[in-house]
Amino acid sequence: MSPTSKEMSKKITDEYMDEAFHAHERGKLIGYSTAISPVELFVAHDIIPIYPENHAVANLTAKKGAELCSVVESMGYTNHLCAYARSDLAYRKTGITVTKGIPEPDLFLACNAQCFTLTKWFQVLARKGNLPVFVFDTPEHVMDSNTRKEIVKYCVLQLKELISFLEEVTKRKFDYDRLKEVMKYSAESSILYKKFLDMAQYKPSPISIFDALIGMAIAVYRRGTQECVDYYQTLCDEIQAKVDQGIGVLPKEKEKYRLYWENLPVWFKFSDHAKLLGSYGGVILTSLYVHAWSFEFDLDKDPLVTLAENYVSRFSNSTIEDRADMATELFKKYSMNGMIMFMNRSCKAVSFAVPTLKEILTKRTGIPALVFESDMGDQRFYSETQIRTRIEAYFETLDRLQA
Amino acid sequence: MWDNLSIKEVAECAKDPYPSIRKWIKDNGKKAIGSTFADVPEEVIYAFGFLPVTIMGTNKPLKKAPSHLPDNACSLARSNLELVLSYEGDIFDGFVLPQVCDTTQHLSDIWRINFPDKYVESYLAPRQADRPSARYWVKEEIERIISSLSNWSGKKIVEEDLREAIKIHNENKILLKEIYDFKRNNPSALTNKEFFALMKLSQQVDKAELNQSLKKIKDSLQAGKNDGYTDVILVGITCDPPEIYDLFDEINLNIVGDTLLVGTRYIQGIVPAKGNPVDALTERHFKRGFFSPIHDNVYKNFEEVKALYKETKAKAIIYVHIEFCESQEYDLPDLKRMIKNEGILMHTLDTEYQTLSLSHVRTRLQAFFESLKGGSL
Numbered sequence: 001m002s003p004t005s006k007e008m009s010k011k012i013t014d015e016y017m018d019e020a021f022h023a024h025e026r027g028k029l030i031g032y033s034t035a036i037s038p039v040e041l042f043v044a045h046d047i048i049p050i051y052p053e054n055h056a057v058a059n060l061t062a063k064k065g066a067e068l069c070s071v072v073e074s075m076g077y078t079n080h081l082c083a084y085a086r087s088d089l090a091y092r093k094t095g096i097t098v099t100k101g102i103p104e105p106d107l108f109l110a111c112n113a114q115c116f117t118l119t120k121w122f123q124v125l126a127r128k129g130n131l132p133v134f135v136f137d138t139p140e141h142v143m144d145s146n147t148r149k150e151i152v153k154y155c156v157l158q159l160k161e162l163i164s165f166l167e168e169v170t171k172r173k174f175d176y177d178r179l180k181e182v183m184k185y186s187a188e189s190s191i192l193y194k195k196f197l198d199m200a201q202y203k204p205s206p207i208s209i210f211d212a213l214i215g216m217a218i219a220v221y222r223r224g225t226q227e228c229v230d231y232y233q234t235l236c237d238e239i240q241a242k243v244d245q246g247i248g249v250l251p252k253e254k255e256k257y258r259l260y261w262e263n264l265p266v267w268f269k270f271s272d273h274a275k276l277l278g279s280y281g282g283v284i285l286t287s288l289y290v291h292a293w294s295f296e297f298d299l300d301k302d303p304l305v306t307l308a309e310n311y312v313s314r315f316s317n318s319t320i321e322d323r324a325d326m327a328t329e330l331f332k333k334y335s336m337n338g339m340i341m342f343m344n345r346s347c348k349a350v351s352f353a354v355p356t357l358k359e360i361l362t363k364r365t366g367i368p369a370l371v372f373e374s375d376m377g378d379q380r381f382y383s384e385t386q387i388r389t390r391i392e393a394y395f396e397t398l399d400r401l402q403a
Numbered sequence: 404m405w406d407n408l409s410i411k412e413v414a415e416c417a418k419d420p421y422p423s424i425r426k427w428i429k430d431n432g433k434k435a436i437g438s439t440f441a442d443v444p445e446e447v448i449y450a451f452g453f454l455p456v457t458i459m460g461t462n463k464p465l466k467k468a469p470s471h472l473p474d475n476a477c478s479l480a481r482s483n484l485e486l487v488l489s490y491e492g493d494i495f496d497g498f499v500l501p502q503v504c505d506t507t508q509h510l511s512d513i514w515r516i517n518f519p520d521k522y523v524e525s526y527l528a529p530r531q532a533d534r535p536s537a538r539y540w541v542k543e544e545i546e547r548i549i550s551s552l553s554n555w556s557g558k559k560i561v562e563e564d565l566r567e568a569i570k571i572h573n574e575n576k577i578l579l580k581e582i583y584d585f586k587r588n589n590p591s592a593l594t595n596k597e598f599f600a601l602m603k604l605s606q607q608v609d610k611a612e613l614n615q616s617l618k619k620i621k622d623s624l625q626a627g628k629n630d631g632y633t634d635v636i637l638v639g640i641t642c643d644p645p646e647i648y649d650l651f652d653e654i655n656l657n658i659v660g661d662t663l664l665v666g667t668r669y670i671q672g673i674v675p676a677k678g679n680p681v682d683a684l685t686e687r688h689f690k691r692g693f694f695s696p697i698h699d700n701v702y703k704n705f706e707e708v709k710a711l712y713k714e715t716k717a718k719a720i721i722y723v724h725i726e727f728c729e730s731q732e733y734d735l736p737d738l739k740r741m742i743k744n745e746g747i748l749m750h751t752l753d754t755e756y757q758t759l760s761l762s763h764v765r766t767r768l769q770a771f772f773e774s775l776k777g778g779s780l
Contacts, residue, residue, distance in 0.1 A: 150547065158536045
């Protein structure tokens, strides 16, 4: 019997971490990377990418955020920096983690298409070990098409510099043919990943954003590999089977509210939120965040050009107007009738767009929005009663509107 | 209007330059183009015949900005937004806004959406500075800003326009540098507040006019009794509200060096006079000192600060932290540690643009310098 996607995910992750922990014995280097980075170059150059964000998510989901963040404040960092960074810096000091930890880095790749914060966080880590950092600078994907072309040229130049940087660090020549192969896997898995996300269009939706958040992990850390492609093929097949049988997250008659979520999740409230919303007939279907790994690589183009075009145009590096267009498209495609806008104290890159985005989206769709403020990982900024009350009030509003 | 100001009048005008700017653009039939920090090539804006104005926040209450930017956003960003949304927006026909971090990136978008009838352009500064691509990109961006201003205004500029603008801007910086050199050795000649008012106003009003005042002020400076001052250097991005300089003056601190955008980093922007002016402006970008959002190497910042400390023979460093400035907050713990390990005394000032009461700052500052006097000073 073929393995399930869950079994595949576990196997891929275990093997990946095993390889990472034994990288030096096998003559390989560990490259810390931001989750939205042209990591295809690492994969093609046999550098094992490690994402400190993923490790942080594991700790924050396991409710270790407040404990770790308190430690980092005693080190002189303020409590309004990113909880990923805060918990990671505290992990380095205390060793506290709910996983086996992550291997130490040899080099860093920081792409600011995701956020500026990550580059600063990586610089702090690099200083501790006096290690090399490459900042892949992606200017905002502004709306003017000529400027976009210039930005892509600048990014391609930097990718060439990145290749030279990798060659210098590893003392090995970069293999462009290998990059083409990696790009092929990345392109295929991205198409399948998007297909998986888009299955939330069905009624009832067979997946919620919580499934998407679990399902996106392999796209984040194993893109550019055959096993990543195989995983998403299996996942799509499984979800399609649910669709064929009419199985939804909620039964069809109970699925009242198909919701949009803006921002990263509140990791330590992950399952609580799913249950709470479900009790009101609400299912969060999607967000711009989970679509950040829906790349559309054009294999007919120079790999560096298509990499530059894709990474620079992620939602997190797009103008607020473009983000609003992307979200509007999702509203139409997924037939959503509610939206939850999370003002995440940890993530300035996403959250500072939220007030404006909310204004635009409510105006365009006519759908009211629930806005709440908290932190994705630090429980000290989460007010249980207040947020629960707001969620209840929001569904009452939606009920009234529907009536 | 700004060509015959005394040092006291400059200080007064710098507190609130907007009424005079409003009158000047009306009298002269000019347009004002606002920018925020940092590194927008203001010479380009000037070459088009516009008045470049660096927007540096307001001390007036926040009314509209909080609905656009939450309370954990950099207080300078919120203050700048408030200034244009509630108070001085009418002065400006357009804006060229630099993007150097997440906050300024969003700020550009919010600004553009809120001013649909004005010219709003982003200056996409590179957030890396050590590789050849950064140089390529700065030049591209300068050329793009020229083209954008030209499209908007319908005007064309030639090399000579840029050269003339560069000349005036260079003269401004040279005059400020000369005054700084004098002040460094003659702290009684002008207060810290007065000196940094010259720096601030230079970035906000017509430099051709202000240079006339600066020349007269420079010539009028007189050495006096210089005993009892403690030499310090200021490290950071900006130092606001201006009343903080009063606190320095109260306890006879003499700022002999700094790394501020409203200080030395502005003066470092002198552009090479020869060669292609766009190349020269590009070159200038890389000659300026450390600026946390675009430079990744805190060791370099530390080395710069240490060299300045030694060169000026200062007795201590005052680090000015802007509340909620992420970039500074990632750098600061390591920078503090490096400075401490070097045996240099450092005091951190936490500042916020809308601060009305400085009593807590005064108390901490006084305590720090009292302890110094009992020790090494």
